Amino acid sequence: MAGQSVIILREGTSRSRGREAQKANIIAAKIIAESVKTSLGPKGMDKMLVDGFGDVTITNDGATILDEMEVQHPAAKMMVEVAKTQDDEVGDGTTTSVVVAGELLKKAEELIDQNVHPTVIVDGYRAASTRALEILDQIAIKVDPSDKNTLRKVAEVSLASKILAEYKTPMADLAVNAILQIAEKTVDGFNVDIDDVKVEKKPGEALTDTVLIKGIVLDKEVVHPGMPKRIEDAKIALVDSPLEVEKTEFDAKINIENPEQMKAFLDEEEKMLKSMVEKISKAGANVLLCEKGIDDVAQHYLAKEGILAVRRVKQSDMEKLVKATGGKVASNLDDLRAGDLGKAQLVEERKIADDKMVFVEGCKNPKAVTVLVRGGSERLVDEAERSIHDALCVVRDVVRDPRVVGGGGAPEAEIARRLRDYAQKLSGKEQLAVLAFAEALESVPMALAENAGLDPIDIMVQLRAAHEKGQLWAGVDVFDGKVADLREKGVLEPHGVKMQVIKSAAEAAGMILKIDDVIAAAKSKEDRGPPKGKEEGGEEGASEF
Ligand SMILES: Nc1ncnc2c1ncn2[C@@H]1O[C@H](COP(=O)(O)OP(=O)(O)OP(=O)(O)O)[C@@H](O)[C@H]1O
Ligand SMILES: [Mg+2]
Numbered sequence: 001m002a003g004q005s006v007i008i009l010r011e012g013t014s015r016s017r018g019r020e021a022q023k024a025n026i027i028a029a030k031i032i033a034e035s036v037k038t039s040l041g042p043k044g045m046d047k048m049l050v051d052g053f054g055d056v057t058i059t060n061d062g063a064t065i066l067d068e069m070e071v072q073h074p075a076a077k078m079m080v081e082v083a084k085t086q087d088d089e090v091g092d093g094t095t096t097s098v099v100v101a102g103e104l105l106k107k108a109e110e111l112i113d114q115n116v117h118p119t120v121i122v123d124g125y126r127a128a129s130t131r132a133l134e135i136l137d138q139i140a141i142k143v144d145p146s147d148k149n150t151l152r153k154v155a156e157v158s159l160a161s162k163i164l165a166e167y168k169t170p171m172a173d174l175a176v177n178a179i180l181q182i183a184e185k186t187v188d189g190f191n192v193d194i195d196d197v198k199v200e201k202k203p204g205e206a207l208t209d210t211v212l213i214k215g216i217v218l219d220k221e222v223v224h225p226g227m228p229k230r231i232e233d234a235k236i237a238l239v240d241s242p243l244e245v246e247k248t249e250f251d252a253k254i255n256i257e258n259p260e261q262m263k264a265f266l267d268e269e270e271k272m273l274k275s276m277v278e279k280i281s282k283a284g285a286n287v288l289l290c291e292k293g294i295d296d297v298a299q300h301y302l303a304k305e306g307i308l309a310v311r312r313v314k315q316s317d318m319e320k321l322v323k324a325t326g327g328k329v330a331s332n333l334d335d336l337r338a339g340d341l342g343k344a345q346l347v348e349e350r351k352i353a354d355d356k357m358v359f360v361e362g363c364k365n366p367k368a369v370t371v372l373v374r375g376g377s378e379r380l381v382d383e384a385e386r387s388i389h390d391a392l393c394v395v396r397d398v399v400r401d402p403r404v405v406g407g408g409g410a411p412e413a414e415i416a417r418r419l420r421d422y423a424q425k426l427s428g429k430e431q432l433a434v435l436a437f438a439e440a441l442e443s444v445p446m447a448l449a450e451n452a453g454l455d456p457i458d459i460m461v462q463l464r465a466a467h468e469k470g471q472l473w474a475g476v477d478v479f480d481g482k483v484a485d486l487r488e489k490g491v492l493e494p495h496g497v498k499m500q501v502i503k504s505a506a507e508a509a510g511m512i513l514k515i516d517d518v519i520a521a522a523k524s525k526e527d528r529g530p531p532k533g534k535e536e537g538g539e540e541g542a543s544e545f
Pocket of ligand 1: 476491
């Protein structure tokens with residue numbers, strides 16, 4: 001039996017274990033964090049990313065940078081997930097979460113080198129993150145969720161680090177108005193679904209021409225040239241069935257023996273279409289927005305009735321139209337009643353850049369609205385859209401959970417200070433892990449200082465001293481280049497964003513640290529489709545070699 005080799009893994013599988021695996025994972029994650037670190041904060045830089053097709057994206061958004069990077073390493077992919085989770089949950093703070101996660105791993109590496117077992121570090125980090133969240137709750141400031149002033153400040157801070165920074169005041173206003181418009185009051189607060197704000201973009205004009213529309217903008221045109229292009233006091237039929245004569249589901253054959261029969265057949269079809277149009281006009285509609293197709297003949301009759309019609313409206317837009325206009329979607333035209341019609345002050349087709357778009361606007365208290373983003377170039381509009389998304393998200397975060405913290409690394413510095421006090425009560429190696437966690441959080445003010453061209457060590461000394469003196473909201477004022485009370489300066493961020501940063505960074509770091517074995521299957525030929533005549537299953541293949 002001696003010397004017999006047992007093949008367990010498929011040929012070509014690579015495996016790394018123990019320290020080696022940990023080191024490789026940590027390095028990969030650190031590289032990811034380093035790559036976004038320079039884009040943190042209002043003085044951070046943007047990144048230009050070129051994809052496989054040569055398309056260029058210019059962005060400052062952490063989640064987008066990592067998404068476009070198409071990373072390969074499994075641990076690096078976990079970091080990308082951190083940014084994605086952050087984006088999905090709260091919409092902002094993606095760069096911060098990745099930077100903190102990277103720093104947690106860097107500090108862990110140092111501890112591992114000092115022979116602290118990864119499990120001890122993971123436990124220490126877990127304790128520290130629980131404590132950090134408690135501290136964050138203690139220091140958070142309660143605000144009024146409908147106070148436009150506070151909301152505007154929060155939106156402005158999220159825009160400050162973006163291309164839109166120059167226009168942050170009008171853009172922040174726009175985000176606040178959009179969110180407050182769609183927010184629905186509940187017993188204990190507000191319910192906000194960010195999907196109720198449609199963000200439509202069209203290159204052209206300037207960023208300052210970006211507008212909030214109290215209604216929905218459809219990237220569609222009026223279906224027939226004979227129809228009106230503008231209807232005031234619109235009564236809108238929302239229909240999700242086709243205005244076409246449907247084909248039978250089974251194969252049918254019609255034998256036509258003479259021209260009269262042909263004519264009768266066509267006449268019948270026309271009659272059916274005409275009656276569909278009549279049902280719509282009888283209900284009192286002067287606008288038809290249809291999710292499906294509209295037959296040429298039906299278009300003709302609609303035009304004759306003076307009805308403005310749009311076909312193939314996206315289902316997601318139909319849902320928003322319901323919320324904006326207060327109408328109901330009719331699946332059967334027989335059921336269409338005057339009461340089901342949506343209302344808008346104006347429905348109009350306009351030429352925006354080279355395209356025609358249909359504006360359904362002036363809706364009364366709409367529960368869905370549109371932000372139409374304009375800008376000098378496609379790339380600018382794309383980045384503006386991402387930034388507006390961040391602004392909308394932070395306003396939503398505060399409306400949903402009305403608590404804020406100061407920015408500029410102030411909460412990170414304060415949590416770090418209190419974590420150090422907490423660490424004193426712990427023993428031995430766990431204490432080291434908690435201290436490492438505190439230091440990792442301080443990488444946020446440090447990076448802000450560095451990116452602003454300040455001396456990070458100098459700033460950190462001042463910052464720690466300020467917090468020791470009880471200046472809770474001392475942070476890095478990147479514009480004045482010194483440590484200052486950022487709450488006073490109106491630099492506010494949602495409590496939810498910071499909470500999520502701590503949660504996702506700690507979780508990701510813990511997860512990566514607990515890995516001591518990386519088994520990677522080789523990219524097999526079978527992945528690209530099995531070779532002909534070869535059975536599935538690895539043993540045979542392996543024994544061949
Ligand atoms: N005026 C300011 N002074 C100091 N710091 C600021 C100021 N405005 C914003 N910041 C800080 O900048 C950081 C946010 O930077 P940035 O928006 O680039 O990253 P992010 O929010 O983590 O990620 P992303 O926006 O890419 O999702 C926060 O820590 C915030 O407090
Ligand atoms: Mg941000």
